[in-house]
Amino acid sequence: MHEMGIAIEIYRTCREAVREHGQGRLQRVRIAIGELSAVEPDLIRFGWEAVIVDGPDAGAELEIDWCKADQRCPRCNESKDRSEGSWLRICPDCGTPLEVRGGDELDVLEVTFETDDDAAPP
Amino acid sequence: MKTIVSIRRKALAASEEHAEELRGRFAESGTLVLNLISSPGSGKTTLLETTVGRLAERYRIAVIEGDVATERDADRIRALGVPAHQVLTGGACHLDARQIETALETADLLPADILFIENVGNLICPTTYDLGEDFKVVLLSVTEGDDKPLKYPAIFSRADVTVITKADLLPYVPFDLDAVLEHVKSLNPSGTIVIVSSTTGDGVDEWCDLLVERLGSKRES
Ligand SMILES: Nc1nc2c(ncn2[C@@H]2O[C@H](COP(=O)(O)OP(=O)(O)OP(=O)(O)O)[C@@H](O)[C@H]2O)c(=O)[nH]1
Ligand SMILES: [Mg+2]
Ligand SMILES: [Zn+2]
Numbered sequence: 300m301h302e303m304g305i306a307i308e309i310y311r312t313c314r315e316a317v318r319e320h321g322q323g324r325l326q327r328v329r330i331a332i333g334e335l336s337a338v339e340p341d342l343i344r345f346g347w348e349a350v351i352v353d354g355p356d357a358g359a360e361l362e363i364d365w366c367k368a369d370q371r372c373p374r375c376n377e378s379k380d381r382s383e384g385s386w387l388r389i390c391p392d393c394g395t396p397l398e399v400r401g402g403d404e405l406d407v408l409e410v411t412f413e414t415d416d417d418a419a420p421p
Numbered sequence: 422m423k424t425i426v427s428i429r430r431k432a433l434a435a436s437e438e439h440a441e442e443l444r445g446r447f448a449e450s451g452t453l454v455l456n457l458i459s460s461p462g463s464g465k466t467t468l469l470e471t472t473v474g475r476l477a478e479r480y481r482i483a484v485i486e487g488d489v490a491t492e493r494d495a496d497r498i499r500a501l502g503v504p505a506h507q508v509l510t511g512g513a514c515h516l517d518a519r520q521i522e523t524a525l526e527t528a529d530l531l532p533a534d535i536l537f538i539e540n541v542g543n544l545i546c547p548t549t550y551d552l553g554e555d556f557k558v559v560l561l562s563v564t565e566g567d568d569k570p571l572k573y574p575a576i577f578s579r580a581d582v583t584v585i586t587k588a589d590l591l592p593y594v595p596f597d598l599d600a601v602l603e604h605v606k607s608l609n610p611s612g613t614i615v616i617v618s619s620t621t622g623d624g625v626d627e628w629c630d631l632l633v634e635r636l637g638s639k640r641e642s
């Protein structure tokens with residue numbers, strides 16, 4: 300349910316981008332999902348398939364860049380390699396709150412679309 | 422012809438634009454807006470009833486209730502003489518900024534000093550949707566078990582305020598309060614934790630003080 304709603308929004312955002320730059324059929328879409336975004340890539344893929352399956356963009360490919368968060372301890376002054384997707388924000392070595400940068404991405408990065416030959420130019 | 426367009430745009434751009442518009446509107450009206458998120462039944466509406474009882478004489482309060490079905494929660498608030506609007510999501514498990522806009526158009530909620538938005542009971546997807554609020558509040562009742570912050574880390578790390586509710590039941594349920602406080606702190610080092618019981622009123626003053634203080638600092642800035 301959660302990812303389905305997000306897949307619908309991703310599709311809307313892509314369509315909007317196409318509309319701003321011309322018109323045509325979506326071929327490929329590249330998105331970024333952060334490990335702290337609470338969004339599950341596999342479910343987004345299922346959602347995406349369900350959203351496009353019966354429409355004009357059926358078959359459009361979805362590529363997902365998985366983005367890790369940079370979690371830095373200001374006291375140890377180094378990046379802490381916490382276990383994948385860990386949400387705990389305390390330095391495992393000294394207990395100081397970590398500074399977290401990134402990891403919450405949920406962005407559309409790139410949209411590839413194909414214009415029909417007979418379609419009007421943008 | 423093939424065209425490749427690079428955009429770096431929030432996937433929820435459409436929804437987030439609405440949230441930003443709402444945020445502007447709330448800044449103009451000087452309204453403190455809270456987005457209350459929790460599992461079903463953890464005591465959101467009851468805490469709002471208690472809060473209204475404490476603050477409604479001094480502050481203009483308004484409430485937007487989100488539920489899958491029924492006007493029950495809005496009716497409970499209206500019964501106290503406070504304006505409330507019920508959003509019926511008809512199955513959807515979260516509120517979206519567009520529904521808040523509609524609520525503001527439909528009901529006379531603004532101007533208000535504090536607007537509470539009670540989200541649909543769900544610890545997962547309301548986390549992702551910005552409603553133009555000043556901050557999110559997550560409620561965790563002691564009867565839900567002490568493992569919830571670690572199991573649903575996203576909401577606990579994003580909510581500015583965590584409210585532990587139904588504290589009057591602590592003697593009757595196995596709930597390791599110290600462990601929960603530690604987990605919430607490590608998920609969200611800069612967050613605030615309040616422990617309340619709407620039944621006995623314990624902690625409610627502290628909760629209300631926090632609201633008044635946040636309202637004050639919003640209006641100063
Ligand atoms: N013992 C005790 N019970 C409480 C307290 N607060 C709420 N309850 C009870 O918990 C149940 C659910 O409370 P609600 O306030 O309706 O919970 P909610 O989070 O608004 O529920 P939904 O809107 O359905 O998600 C009710 O039976 C309340 O009486 C409390 O502080 N102590
Ligand atoms: Mg309720
Ligand atoms: Zn450290």
Ligand SMILES: [Zn+2]
Nearest residue numbers: 301514515546
């Ligand atoms: Zn949802």
